[in-house]
Amino acid sequence: MNTENIPDIIVSRIPVYLRALQRMSENGITSTSSQELSEKVRISAAQIRKDLSQFGEFGKQGTGYHIPFLMDRLRQILKVDRIWDVAVVGMGDIGHALARYPGFANRGFRVAMCFDSDPAKIGTKVGDFVIRDVANMQADVKEAGIKMAMITVPAAAAQDVVDKLVEVGVCGFLNYAPLSLQVPPGIKVQHIDPAVGLQRMTYYIE
Amino acid sequence: MNTENIPDIIVSRIPVYLRALQRMSENGITSTSSQELSEKVRISAAQIRKDLSQFGEFGKQGTGYHIPFLMDRLRQILKVDRIWDVAVVGMGDIGHALARYPGFANRGFRVAMCFDSDPAKIGTKVGDFVIRDVANMQADVKEAGIKMAMITVPAAAAQDVVDKLVEVGVCGFLNYAPLSLQVPPGIKVQHIDPAVGLQRMTYYIE
Numbered sequence: 001m002n003t004e005n006i007p008d009i010i011v012s013r014i015p016v017y018l019r020a021l022q023r024m025s026e027n028g029i030t031s032t033s034s035q036e037l038s039e040k041v042r043i044s045a046a047q048i049r050k051d052l053s054q055f056g057e058f059g060k061q062g063t064g065y066h067i068p069f070l071m072d073r074l075r076q077i078l079k080v081d082r083i084w085d086v087a088v089v090g091m092g093d094i095g096h097a098l099a100r101y102p103g104f105a106n107r108g109f110r111v112a113m114c115f116d117s118d119p120a121k122i123g124t125k126v127g128d129f130v131i132r133d134v135a136n137m138q139a140d141v142k143e144a145g146i147k148m149a150m151i152t153v154p155a156a157a158a159q160d161v162v163d164k165l166v167e168v169g170v171c172g173f174l175n176y177a178p179l180s181l182q183v184p185p186g187i188k189v190q191h192i193d194p195a196v197g198l199q200r201m202t203y204y205i206e
Numbered sequence: 207m208n209t210e211n212i213p214d215i216i217v218s219r220i221p222v223y224l225r226a227l228q229r230m231s232e233n234g235i236t237s238t239s240s241q242e243l244s245e246k247v248r249i250s251a252a253q254i255r256k257d258l259s260q261f262g263e264f265g266k267q268g269t270g271y272h273i274p275f276l277m278d279r280l281r282q283i284l285k286v287d288r289i290w291d292v293a294v295v296g297m298g299d300i301g302h303a304l305a306r307y308p309g310f311a312n313r314g315f316r317v318a319m320c321f322d323s324d325p326a327k328i329g330t331k332v333g334d335f336v337i338r339d340v341a342n343m344q345a346d347v348k349e350a351g352i353k354m355a356m357i358t359v360p361a362a363a364a365q366d367v368v369d370k371l372v373e374v375g376v377c378g379f380l381n382y383a384p385l386s387l388q389v390p391p392g393i394k395v396q397h398i399d400p401a402v403g404l405q406r407m408t409y410y411i412e
Binding site: 040079 | 221225247286292304306307310313314361377386394405406407409411
């Protein structure tokens with residue numbers, strides 16, 4: 001099946017389906033329907049069926065989806081049937097929270113190294129990590145072959161950090177700095193900004 | 207101008223435009239064009255012009271946008287020309303980071319109170335806040351008239367917390383728990399999940 005030209009909007013929903021399936025699986029449930037999944041993820045059953053059909057035939061008329069099989073396939077599609085090492089750059093409050101975040105387990109990611117520029121932080125421990133000097137970031141990330149990074153430095157420093165990481169092969173950025181990052185074609189960025197999240201809701205409040 | 211039926215996808219981009227304008231303004235820039243804004247936010251100039259035109263006439267042919275005026279109007283549209291009090295429920299690492307997050311200043315939000323269920327945390331301080339007992343959450347939130355909450359409790363507890371907050375008038379939730387929340391019509395939820403963010407990028411990495 002050709003999955004080269006799947007629209008971004010469909011790809012962006014697959015992790016949400018996978019998360020709901022994983023939660024059902026942890027609760028001992030082994031099969032589901034597009035209707036049941038729809039209630040969990042608040043996306044219509046028709047949309048779910050249409051999205052999944054882009055990638056193949058996963059369900060059977062009348063019996064629905066076998067959860068372990070569907071999870072395996074979605075993990076393969078998202079390439080999280082492996083563990084990706086991730087670097088965290090910027091060890092303020094959010095960097096600390098990410099370094100110790102329990103939610104990456106079983107979802108394809110592992111924080112591998114943490115960096116900061118503050119001499120008072122470099123060499124100290126956060127969870128299992130010794131905070132590294134950002135001056136060595138390019139060499140360390142390159143040597144480890146890390147492809148993903150979470151950026152939690154101040155806005156003024158973020159673009160420079162990202163440029164340096166792109167140079168050594170990082171191609172996916174989860175950006176917590178409150179600005180839109182500039183990256184070359186082929187490099188992916190996802191932005192996380194709680195103020196943007198809140199502003200997306202106040203519009204609707206009477 | 208009737209702004210009742212603006213598509214969600216357009217509303218969701220307005221905070222991103224506002225953030226870029228705010229950053230330009232902080233750097234002393236007072237006017238911009240859809241082309242310049244396009245480079246900052248990585249959305250096409252045509253799309254920006256089309257989005258903004260839904261809400262009125264903000265720019266002039268040839269002279270572009272006056273940033274302070276456009277910021278004022280976008281703040282009015284998003285209803286962040288005021289300060290919204292926000293409750294944080296769940297004072298783990300992420301709750302701590304949110305309680306002390308500097309990025310809400312000037313963007314329409316202020317953390318007003320923090321809750322946890324752990325007796326060892328209740329009564330202790332995080333930044334300027336004394337952590338409150340979640341047993342009093344409904345009464346405290348109702349008395350303060352709080353409309354927005356950030357949920358950073360474990361997945362198993364999140365739905366119950368949200369149900370209780372909806373009962374006392376909260377109508378916007380920024381959800382950090384790794385599940386899709388069920389809410390009545392008219393109640394808004396935005397999800398923040400770093401593992402979902404990362405999974406949205408690995409699909410594209412060769």
